[in-house]
Amino acid sequence: MKPVLVMFASAPWRGGRTRDGLELALALLAFDHPLGVLFVEDGVQLLVPGQNPGPSGLAEVVRGLHALPHHGAAAMVASAACLRRRGITDTGLPVARLETAALGQFIKGFGHVHCC
Template sequence: MAKSMLIISRRAPWSGLSAREALDIVLAGGAFDLPLGVLFLDDGVFQLACDQHPAALEQKNLAANLQALPMFGVDALYVCGHSLARRGMTHASLGLPVEVLDDAQLAALIAQFDEVVTL
């Protein structure tokens, strides 16, 4: 049986390659039917914001790839409620259906997975 893996994405989509690398890992794992979850934490919550304009920063838009996650069997998407609040964001402002978690729920989520990768 395949080990389950939680990918924690902590970087904004425009702050380097970490967000794209996390997404690549998720898409590859999903293509091989690995049990996966994705947690957007800290500045990683900015990846979920609607109405981004990455071309202004000469970056590629991650939104299309994020929207494809369910097609790869990745439906377990989570976001830290505290991270959203600290950045002035709300659940309604997000471009993907994600489950908002509080700190206690985050600890329980992380404990559910065999492997945790943070980028």
């Protein structure tokens, strides 16, 4: 099986894209499919701990993201540049930080990329 990368690039409050990506990731892991997760652009805002979830259902998404490493996600990575641009120093998830130059090589390691 070719590994799949789920790339979160949208802000958490921007509709159902984030939830769809999380559901895809959990479904892949349920069938023991190799999975990586990447947070870029506004998607890094999912990593801010202690957010007020409001009525958008963000609390469920954040709980689901925290479950990914426990269910076997092989890699959890965030763009270091995107985190810096948004002033995010603390993340609520165990993610590796990659600089822009290394992100391309990381993405090439996956057979399929799903952007949400």
